[in-house]
Amino acid sequence: MDEDVKVCLTEREIPRKWYNIQADLPHPLPPPLGKDGKPIGPEALAPVFPMNLIEQEVSTKRWHAIPEPILEVYRLWRPSPLRRARRLEKALKTPAKIYYKDESVSPPGSHKANTAVAQAYYNREFGIKRLATETGAGQWGCALSLGCKLMGLECKVYMVRISFDQKPFRKMMMRMWGGQCVASPSMETQAGRTILQQQPNTPGSLAIAISEAIEDAVTSKDTRYALGSVLNHVLMHQTVIGLETQKQMKKIGLYPDVVIGCAGGGSNFAGMAFPFVADRIHGKSVRILAVEPAACPTLTRGPFAYDSGDVAMMTPLLAMHTLGHAFVPAPIHAGGLRYHGMAPLVSHVLREGLIEAAALPQTECYEAAMLFANTEGFIPAPETSHAIAAAIREAKRATEEGKERIILFNYSGHGLMDLNGYEAYLNGKLTDYELPDQELQTSLKCLEGLPKPPPLQG
Numbered sequence: 320m321d322e323d324v325k326v327c328l329t330e331r332e333i334p335r336k337w338y339n340i341q342a343d344l345p346h347p348l349p350p351p352l353g354k355d356g357k358p359i360g361p362e363a364l365a366p367v368f369p370m371n372l373i374e375q376e377v378s379t380k381r382w383h384a385i386p387e388p389i390l391e392v393y394r395l396w397r398p399s400p401l402r403r404a405r406r407l408e409k410a411l412k413t414p415a416k417i418y419y420k421d422e423s424v425s426p427p428g429s430h431k432a433n434t435a436v437a438q439a440y441y442n443r444e445f446g447i448k449r450l451a452t453e454t455g456a457g458q459w460g461c462a463l464s465l466g467c468k469l470m471g472l473e474c475k476v477y478m479v480r481i482s483f484d485q486k487p488f489r490k491m492m493m494r495m496w497g498g499q500c501v502a503s504p505s506m507e508t509q510a511g512r513t514i515l516q517q518q519p520n521t522p523g524s525l526a527i528a529i530s531e532a533i534e535d536a537v538t539s540k541d542t543r544y545a546l547g548s549v550l551n552h553v554l555m556h557q558t559v560i561g562l563e564t565q566k567q568m569k570k571i572g573l574y575p576d577v578v579i580g581c582a583g584g585g586s587n588f589a590g591m592a593f594p595f596v597a598d599r600i601h602g603k604s605v606r607i608l609a610v611e612p613a614a615c616p617t618l619t620r621g622p623f624a625y626d627s628g629d630v631a632m633m634t635p636l637l638a639m640h641t642l643g644h645a646f647v648p649a650p651i652h653a654g655g656l657r658y659h660g661m662a663p664l665v666s667h668v669l670r671e672g673l674i675e676a677a678a679l680p681q682t683e684c685y686e687a688a689m690l691f692a693n694t695e696g697f698i699p700a701p702e703t704s705h706a707i708a709a710a711i712r713e714a715k716r717a718t719e720e721g722k723e724r725i726i727l728f729n730y731s732g733h734g735l736m737d738l739n740g741y742e743a744y745l746n747g748k749l750t751d752y753e754l755p756d757q758e759l760q761t762s763l764k765c766l767e768g769l770p771k772p773p774p775l776q777g
């Protein structure tokens with residue numbers, strides 16, 4: 320063995336700043352629009368978010384210092400290890416070197432804790448006492464429950480019905496960290512009651528749960544809303560992942576040929592990728608790949624359009640790749656990837672040609688997860704398995720081409736609370752679902768009449 324498997328940093332080497340890609344974009348991000356189609360100012364977001372986070376949302380400053388109380392919590396699990404997947408490489412008989420950044424080591428088990436702690440901190444600093452949020456897979460609800468507990472806030476979580484039923488232990492984790500979790504749609508909000516009346520058996524969706532959480536936030540005292548992905552400030556908090564990884568790769572004298580992340584709302588992908596996108600903007604040669612499920616192919620088949628982030632259209636209109644805010648994705652097991660939209664920043668860098676996107680079928684991802692678990696040992700989250708499957712495709716390509724490529728992917732979370740998906744796979748009950756074009760076209764009808772983003776100029 321000539322090289323270590325783990326590349327570790329000391330706590331002193333945790334990045335002290337987050338990176339804001341808005342400072343380096345070739346073209347600026349199209350602004351969020353209000354219901355009247357006009358750009359909204361920061362004050363329009365004030366009932367929903369605290370002003371200190373709104374400032375980060377609209378900031379074009381390149382670096383934002385990470386406050387010490389956040390770093391103090393980060394030190395519980397950061398720096399996270401970068402590992403070389405030697406045993407997977409061997410099984411694949413590939414000349415490629417595969418590295419993965421292990422974000423599953425946080426207490427809730429995923430990257431979501433990086434922004435949960437930050438959002439709870441900034442809300443507390445602004446005098447907020449309670450946060451309301453949605454959760455898909457349950458990872459974000461757990462992360463925010465933990466963040467709120469450590470920062471002394473209350474937390475209410477609207478959990479997408481299908482995940483609520485599939486993942487009972489996630490609810491218990493939230494409860495242990497003081498979070499109050501209900502299935503969405505619920506009878507607790509007007510948005511939830513309306514949907515339940517129309518579709519009593521709906522599996523729910525992130526877009527519905529977001530409507531409920533925003534309604535809760537704007538109608539409850541001292542409460543704001545927290546989102547686990549999609550928004551600019553959330554993606555910025557996650558860049559601690561990519562910045563740490565860059566230090567780790569530098570330590571072993573390597574630079575990746577391809578950087579891969581799974582993409583639901585885009586936050587773990589952006590967290591890993593954006594520091595590398597910055598390198599690319601400044602002339603470095605690196606491919607960057609976002610991977611989504613074929614059942615919810617936002618980046619690969621959804622148009623770049625102005626759309627709402629939630630089903631009740633409570634959020635401003637965001638310019639993003641979208642399948643339409645009324646889209647209810649098939650109940651695949653990667654609950655965290657079942658979102659109709661994609662972060663405006665991720666959508667924008669795709670449009671700029673700085674990244675690529677691919678959509679993979681569920682069974683290929685489970686096969687990849689099984690191979691990973693049987694070689695590297697760790698059991699990945701179903702969301703993460705999309706990044707693993709794409710890394711395996713890249714490794715196979717490297718074999719065919721006889722190239723010693725360096726493949727890097729973000730291991731966004733563990734799957735220890737997602738075992739019923741594995742049970743379905745092992746019992747041969749898992750099927751693939753490719754979104755039919757007809758269904759997509761029907762769903763996109765809800766975009767009619769909404770403003771269109773301007774073309775890129777220059």
Ligand SMILES: Cc1ncc(COP(=O)(O)O)c(C=O)c1O
Pocket residue numbers: 429430455456457458459547548549581582583584585586587588654655656700702703731732733
């Ligand atoms: C482990 C894991 N990875 C990825 C995601 C997808 O979210 P995002 O695209 O914001 O990283 C989730 C969402 O719940 C998740 O739990």
